[in-house]
Amino acid sequence: MSKTPSRSTPQAIRGTQDIFGADAEAFAFVVETFERVRKLYRFRRVEMPVFEKTEVFARSIGETTDIVSKEMYTFEDRGGDSLTLRPEFTAGIARAFLTNGWQQHAPLKLATHGPIFRYERPQKGRYRQFHQIDAEIVGAAEPQADVELLAFADQLLKELGIAGVTLHLNTLGDGDSREAWRAALVEHFRAVRGELSEDSQERLEKNPLRILDSKDRRDRAFVADAPKIDQFLSDDARAFFEAVTSGLDAAGVKWTRADGLVRGLDYYRHTAFEFIPDEGSEAASKLGSQSTVLGGGRYDGLMESLGGAPTPAVGWAAGIERLAMLVGEPTESSSDLIVVVEDDTRLTEAFGLMRSVREQGFSAELIAEGSNRKRFDKAKKKPHDVIVSLQQNMGHSVSHENSDAPVLQAIKPYA
RNA sequence: GCGAUCGUAGCUCAGUUGGUUAGAGCGCCGGUUUGUGGUACCGGAGGUCGCGGGUUCGAACCCCGUCGAUCGCCCCA
Incomplete structure (x- = not known):
């Protein structure tokens, strides 16, 4: 486990994000x-x-x-x-x-x-x-x-x-339509300048088209009867x-x-x-x-x-x-296979199995750390199609909810 | 650039008018139990309460500053 970052750990730049999960x-x-x-x-x-x-x-x-x-x-x-x-x-x-x-x-x-x-x-x-x-x-x-x-x-x-x-x-x-419309808008709003919001009074000079999407109540009435582009097309x-x-x-x-x-x-x-x-x-x-x-x-x-x-x-x-x-929460993709090593002497066997399964185009995850007893429980919590558990004395168990899982073909000796 | 709210464990949060060694749930680690099994129980690690300063006998709590987050305004290519 990593330790808590010390105070000197640099922070991410404001407005940037680390996207995960x-x-x-x-x-x-x-x-x-x-x-x-x-x-x-x-x-x-x-x-x-x-x-x-x-x-x-x-x-x-x-x-x-x-x-x-x-x-x-x-x-x-x-x-x-x-x-x-x-x-x-x-x-x-x-x-x-x-x-x-x-x-x-x-x-x-x-x-x-x-x-x-x-x-x-x-x-x-x-x-x-x-x-x-x-x-x-x-x-x-x-x-x-x-x-x-x-x-x-x-x-x-x-x-x-x-x-x-x-x-x-x-x-x-x-270009011409646009300019004519813009000029008409400026004229329209200038006539009621004093009644516009402060922001829109400024927009009148800098960017008059933007008055049209003002959120301010005071501007809305004047926006409603402002000249429309269609008149100038x-x-x-x-x-x-x-x-x-x-x-x-x-x-x-x-x-x-x-x-x-x-x-x-x-x-x-x-x-x-x-x-x-x-x-x-x-x-x-x-x-x-x-x-x-x-x-x-x-x-x-x-x-x-x-x-x-x-x-x-x-x-x-x-x-x-x-x-x-x-787009909503995508469902977490599940691995085709999880291999659980419940006896460390079978770790090398697990490596071979993993490689073989992946070469056949299936996703596979290995669980071989922490308390032996809790490894299987850990595997159950991860989304999966099939779990193969390697136990003592060359025994094994296979757990799956769907006997048609394609990966079963790739692990025939275990299935 | 302006305004509001917020910042306590990896996550979600509690913390009573400022008062001893800062808590819970989940997660994590270990053990026991169970034994084709996402069980239950026990234990453990992990926080100088965002950071800095101030007030006070004493600050997670009050004040100021700063950084960050969130939401809105401005802007929106």
Whole structure:
């Protein structure tokens, strides 16, 4: 047994987590399911660096919010370059697309997953190092890319067994639509500025679209009669959105229109979406105030901010920990076989048996420590199909509830 | 960055208005019992009560600070 850590044992960094046990199993289930479904949709696997030059994120995210100045893990390396631990996948993928000449593969369907870093106050479902799965279609201007991407997300959530979650869908229109809408919103809210919450008065200057999802009571009345994006959509933008929605209907993806759903960053165009737990659902209570399960949108404006040619793209990301909170307790996997050594002289025999069983593709665990008498009881407490107990004088016993257990074939001399 | 609640054994927690050697259950280790068996009983290890300072004759308990956790606000790529 290890001793209690002394006072000098370093603590884990705030907002990081050591995932173990049932949580780790749920985490792995999310990743494995993602990998399986991603292959069904023929998304190609990509591995990305965990850090990039700071400008990769600074230029793509822009200066509109606190993100760049306050919420990234940015540091100087020994060469004096400013680097940042990735706070998202999209910007790095865009950079890779440009620097590697992946235009030649366009339209390119990519999937990846891994750790993400954001310097934020930890709370329920929110960590400083957390993990995302991510899917992008780069170099595809057509609405069917949005449909395919969303069908992937929808099927993934279904296969994870996550219920009570609905796709909330909106369009931000093309660049001109978006700007006209934004200007109208600013005008609308400026007229009632004094009656808005303090937070929203500030948002009016920094990020007016965000007033639309204010939780403050004082703002709600003005949000309700705020101008809608639909009034500002160009014919093309309207047609694009209709193509997306009719495609989703055809693909059997359920959705609901959320005309207040926005993206804060300027590079977003057209489709914006979030899968959100239904009010009062089990999923909603499990997630607390961190409600979005999976979110994304079309980012046709991103490549240009990184100095590339205009390149249409659409993608989504989802927090693995949050998904894992919703998949429920996976049943602990049981070993096909447990070998109990109740007489230490038979330990070598046990080693041979273990190896043989495992080579035949069965999982097996050995129990050969502690009091001889209590070893069998210990084995009974672990999930298993079959227990073989090696006792004194070359005797043995086999215990199982199911005489069809496949592993019995692999241990015939004992069974 | 702001606010609230919390921090006692590996885990879940108790600890009475501040008062002797800080407790329970589970888990762990050992023994006895049982003997094809997740039994029962006995015993044991394991805590400077998150950390630092203060008040007091005396602090797990009161005060300040700090670190961490949890929940919410801000932010949400």
